[in-house]
Amino acid sequence: MPDANLPGFRRRFLITPSSRAVTAALEDDIHRMAVTLHHDGESVTRVEAEMARHPWDLCPGAVAKVEADFAGRPLAPSAGSVDKKANCTHLFDLAELALRHAGDAAQTLYEMQVSDPEDGRVTAVLRRDGQERLHWHLQDDRMLAPHLAQGLPLIGLRPWIATLAGDERHEARMLQWASLVAHGRQIPWEIQKGLRALPASCFASQPGRHEKCQRIGERIDFSKPGARLPLAD
Incomplete structure (x- = not known):
């Protein structure tokens, strides 16, 4: 595990199941949001989503979208039927x-740490409930380790991740996404204020919205000395 005091991106997911609901919450430098799925043991009966921090002014419109798209779904991760x-x-x-963990008996905590680049070198780690599960090394956004991914670009890991099985595949996707989001730390805020989301990459960047969306939101550096942990409050 990298030195916890090193500057870098921090991200946490906390999943809390109960008998008829499951909540998944996320916090990192620029996001804080949660989704609660109410269910009858077989399918989702109602969805509640909330956004406390988000990077684009049009993001809150996505709350109604996810609530509509996941209501009525069976308690299993989707197979591409939702865009x-x-x-x-x-x-x-x-x-x-939340779908993946709806049948769990206890909370699950995922923690990701992606170090800021030093001469292009980055370390990315994922822990689940305090235990290290993945430990990657990258140089200039290309994988150095693990060995089977060596030389692959961070943005192009999907074929390798598809060769993994079970939880490792799921966790590798989570760490890849965290490592990509971590790039935002290297863009000064004065530049970010003039950016828009990549066209058609998310709700806020769909045609008709992309032209209007504006960069907003509080940024929190959870790696600063004395900073709280994401979701710790």
Whole structure:
């Protein structure tokens, strides 16, 4: 595990199941949001989503979208029947995460740490309930380790991830996404204020919205000395 005091991106997911509901919450430098799926043991009966921090002014419109798309779904992760990019991709991931853990008896905590680049070198780690599950090394956004992924670009890991099985595949997707989002730390806020989301990459960037969406939101550096942990409050 990298030194917890090193500057870098921090992300946490907390999944809390109960007999008839499951909540998945996320917090990182620029996001804080949650999705609760109410269910009858077989399918989702109602969805509640909330956004406390988000990067684009049009993001809150995605709440109604994810609530509509996941209501009535069976308690199993979707197989592509819901369009992720038409949703807030983070709310979508939270809903999928909640489906995956709906039958659990206890909370699950995922923690991700992606170090800031030093001469292009980055370390990315994922822990589940305090136990390290993945430990990656990258150089200039290409994988150095694990060995089977060596040389692959971070943005192009999907074929390798598809060769993984079970929880490792799911967790590798989570760590790849966290590592990509971590790039935002290297963009000064004065530049970010003039950016828009990549066209058609998420709810806020769909045609008709992309032209209007504006960069907003509080950024929190959870790696600063004395900073609280994401979701710790």
